[in-house]
Amino acid sequence: MSSEKFETAIKKLEAIVEELESGKLSLDDTLKRYEEGVKLSALCSDILNKAEKKIEILSKKQDGQFDVEEFEPTETDDDERPAPRKRIRRAQNDDNVM
Numbered sequence: 001m002s003s004e005k006f007e008t009a010i011k012k013l014e015a016i017v018e019e020l021e022s023g024k025l026s027l028d029d030t031l032k033r034y035e036e037g038v039k040l041s042a043l044c045s046d047i048l049n050k051a052e053k054k055i056e057i058l059s060k061k062q063d064g065q066f067d068v069e070e071f072e073p074t075e076t077d078d079d080e081r082p083a084p085r086k087r088i089r090r091a092q093n094d095d096n097v098m
Contacts (some may be wrong), residue, residue, distance in 0.1 A: 006047045013040040 016037040019025060025033060 006044060009040045009044050013037055013044065
């Protein structure tokens, strides 16, 4: 799934939230918009979960080698970066990298 699809879904979700918060919708329209919002929220969550599984962190060591580590999220503050865990494999230093 592309980031464009994610961005579109987020914008639609934000618009729905604004409509719901306005209090100007009828009960039927509120329920329809709420249902649409729940579906969009699930779609965005699915896209983020799939992207998270693809993330790898490359760490260059002092000896010039790269360690490839799986990204495993930890509970942190929004402004902190999650800590990498568990080394998967050791990649060779390649002059073409970076």
